[in-house]
Amino acid sequence: MLQVDAVTRRFGDITAVDEVSFDVPDGQMVGFVGGNGAGKTTTMRMVMKLLAKDGGEVRWDGEPVTTDLCSRFGYMPEERGLYPKQPVLDQLVYLGRLHGMSAAGAQRRATELLERFGLGDRLRAKVETLSLGNQQRGQIIAAVLGHPVALILDEPFSGLDPAAVDQMSQLLREHTATGVPVLFSSHQLDLVDRLCDSIVVLHRGRVVANGTSASLRSTGPLRYRVSLGGDAGWVRGMPGLQVLDVDGSTAVVQPEDEQAAQLLLGEAVRRGPVHDFSRIVPTLSEIYREVAA
């Protein structure tokens, strides 16, 4: 398990990352969410020891992460980086060898992954001649090539089409299935919601929300939507709830508790047909907007 504990980084007077703490448990995918300048990249760079920390610690199974261990993490930096003028296979082999693979082993594994992602006929192509999506596939392959014990991926999905996103998330799932913890950052909240086991929301260098998608969404206030056969104006008279909106036969209410909600439902049924009585679960975007406000 990867643990980030009260990690802090200052640039001059600005505290870019302020006592950020969260866990990436074994075999789980954790989404790292936050606006531009929230401190995601800075945090990930500190995890990778690319940037010194002003405070806090990153631990791996309870022990501080060493440089040697760090070299066993798979890492993908924010801006896609491979040598533009070198063939894609060559540099994947080079990167694999830097991670301690044998030349033959790296060659075999890189070829296999490139073929799997439809780049089998572009093995000798220079990276700069590949499309951006394909360059990014190369990048993700570079991150997983050396059989990493953990994956730290900065915006791995930005710029990929939905099919490629599926391919790549499948690849990441294969790694979490073997127990590898994966931390990745993204602006695409729906994607994070779909893929991740848990989410860490960063805002202005601080963790403002942290948990599973369901638990985060349940932190929102209790709200119900009521859709009736007749006019819904009478809900204003019900005790223990706040009416947020009434529009003809539909109303949105915020009951104080579940009991008040059930009271409302009973009254509605007594008065006539009820087409809809449903709990409003906020989307992740709404939660995000709320915590990052």
Added chain:
Amino acid sequence: MSTTTARHQQTDPQAGATEGTEPPARPWTLVAGREIRVKLTDRNFLLSTLFTVGLIAAIFGIQAFFFNLSSAPEYRVAVTDPDAVAVVEQAGASMGADPFGGSTEEATVTAVQVEDEAAGRELVAAEEADVVLTREGGTWTVGADGDPPASLAGALQEAVRGQVMTDNAAAAGTTLGELMAGTEVAFVDYASADDSEGELVVFVAGLLFGMLFYVASLLFGLSIAQSVVEEKQSRIVEILTAAIPVRQLLAGKVLGNTALALGQMVLLVAVGLVGLSFTAYDAFLPMLAEPLLWYLPFFVAGFIALACIWAAAGAMASRSEDLQTTTMPLTLGLVVVYIVAQGLDGTWSVVGSYVPVMSTFLMPIRLLEGEALWWEPVLSLAVTLAFCWMTVRFGARLYRRALLQTQGRITFRQALSLGE
């Protein structure tokens, strides 16, 4: 920690038994290998190296061609008298004896035995002989169409005189040595202790020593800076430094390019030396040996001393467009060192031969001039190595600090005050 790590490997279906489990033992060798491979497959690099080699070969080729054409004549002398054969051999020996004696000629003179003077004349008319050498009674005669070749005529006259005087001395009961004792006049040139050609060789060698280092340091230095900024610009540097220590990355880059620079220098010098052996200056080869042997370690130490600073200059740029600015102090410094070094003489050149980088070409020149004592290059090399140690530390520090800064170009001053 170890239990989890072990579990990851056991359950990872794609993990080979030993693949990627340990960091490579010497990652710098991988980095250096890549630097060399990329350069050796770079068409521009190969073409420019081939062009330079071709240019050197052509220069010496032309020299050798004219040397053979003009300055190694073969003379044929028709003779009727067996005694004349000895005279001709003597003349030939004196003409080929001393290439430094004012002439670089290494003429060969061959005697051709003929029946009589008439037969000799025919040979001269057919241009199969240059002159005819005959003796009638006590008189030696050299016959030719028009004037005989001046150097041949002089050599023949000298040889005849020697022969006749030896005979006459013997007849008078003495020896030629006794007769000639004290007649030699010694000449001293106050203007220069050395001969002028030796001086020319020192001058040209000095120019080349300096030029080779200057060009190699500039070209490969820029190439290091470029390779650093390329990695920085594409952000692959983050992947690299996450995988291996920055130290190893820098070492690989510097040593890979040092090997390339050294290889290219040795190739060019080898072509030059082979070329030299075909010219009249081949006699200077032995005297070049010691300075050249010293030039190698000075070249390597001087190159490495600057290489880390080149790498730092590359790291301070954030795009290749910035390189011109960040490498300016280095390129300017090299030009100044080169020009100043070429202008030094006397005491100042002794001082310069201890100044790191400058010593790379000044010390070999002093060795070539035969001025330096045996311990001087040793001491100077030690000074350069100490300087090298400092610049490597300094350059590595700047490199480490600037490498992951992505907010535009940074200055030396900023890089020094940066945190890690």
